Amino acid sequence: MRTAILAVIGIGACILSATSGPFTAAARAQNVDWQKVDDALxxxxxxxxxVHRYGFPRTDLAVTLDGVTIKPALALGGWVAFKPAHGGVMVMGDLxxxxxxxxxxxxxxxANGLEITAVHNHLLRASPATFYMHVAGHGDPVRLASAIHDALAEGKTPLTVAAPAGPPPAIDLDTARLxxxxxxxxxxxxxxxxxxxxRRDPIxxxxxxxxxxxxxxVAIGIxxxxxxxxxxxxxxxFVLTGDEVNPVILALRAHGIEVTALHSHMLDEQPRLFFMHFWANDDVVKLAEGLRAALDKTASTKS
Incomplete structure (x- = not known):
């Protein structure tokens, strides 16, 4: 009898494990009609x-900063990400x-039930000036996708995806050295x-x-x-905990890298995070070494 009870408990534990781990996440993802989300966006x-991440780059803008024409992938790449959660999806974005x-x-x-979690600059001196609106939501994925589309339609963010004009431009840098x-x-x-x-710590x-x-x-983006x-x-x-903020500022400034913004992106993440934006235009190896010095002040991973 004792053996039978233990066997039942063991089976129950296996079932619980299977329904509370990655299998559940996969099942939730499969339950979302992603084609309808794609169509709405x-x-x-x-x-x-x-995670399904949708890009909304500002390809319509010609933004310059210190004589540099900024490519969308450098600093104009808006996005929203959908992650299955709690019977629906969690949405986060940076527009x-x-x-x-x-x-x-x-x-x-x-009006459509989304939350605004931050509005701020990332750059200084850019012309035209750009701002970054962080949004969040939870619920039905198609409803949320439609809400985001309708909100962006109030501005001039391109809502149709243009065909590529040609092959992507070459990266004229020693990327192996970087x-x-x-x-x-x-x-x-x-x-x-x-x-x-x-980062090494879970968020x-x-x-x-x-x-x-x-x-x-929530990765450090460079x-x-x-x-x-x-x-x-x-x-x-840089994605930082509070105790890392000033050491990273000092490391960046010591290497000629300008700190252009320091703020939050979310409201209730754990641990509490701060996002530090930066800018420089200089010798690429010098700048990479400065960024590495700043990364060494953080709990970030390194291969």
Whole structure:
């Protein structure tokens, strides 16, 4: 009798494990009609594990900063990410807006049940100035997708995806050297060389881990855009706990890298995180070494 009871308990534990781990996440993801979400947003996502991330780059804008024409992948790449959660989906996003678009888009977001979690700059001196609206929501995925689409329609964010004009521009940088200095493998995107550096500590929101961290916007992002002669413009954001903020500021400034913004992106994540944006246009190796010095002040991973 005791053996039979233990066997039943063991079976129950296996069932509980199977329904509370990655199998559940996969099942929830399968329950979402992603084609309807794609149709509502008018584009296809990049899929990583159970996260569907939709890009909304401001390809309509010609933004310059310190004489550099900024490519969308450097600092104008708005996005929203959908992750199955709690019987629906969790949505997080970072949308690039002009000053005149902020209030119309915000009003429509609020009216459609989305939350605004931050509005701020990432850059300084850019012309035209761009602002970044962070949004969040939870519920039916198609309803949320339609709400985001309708809100963006209040501004001039392109809502149709243009066909590529040609092959992606070459990255005129020693990317192998950059990989070595930063400590992980980067990737090319629209003429920009990008790194997503993970933190070692898990990041939670609404009782769920925000994974994968890159698509969910909680990895340290570092972007290099070649500007000729072995130079590059850099920007991105460090994802930091409070005790890391000032050591990273000191490391960046000691290497000639400007700190352009410091703020939150979310409201109730654990641990509490701060996002530090930066800018420089200089010798690419010098800048990479400065970024590596700043990364060494964080609890970030390195290959």
């Amino acid at each position: 008018g584009r296809k996502p990049a899929i990583s594990d159970d 690039v807006l002009l000053e005149t678009e902020i209030n119309p888009v915000m009003a429509k977001m609020i 990989d070595q200095i930063i400590g992980i493998k980067g990737q090319s995107n629209g003429g920009v060389y990008q790194f997503n550096v993970k 939670m929101q609404e009782g769920m881990p925000l994974t994968p961290v890159g698509p969910m916007g 972007n290099f855009q070649p500007t000729g002669g072995g130079k590059a413009a850099i920007t991105g954001d």
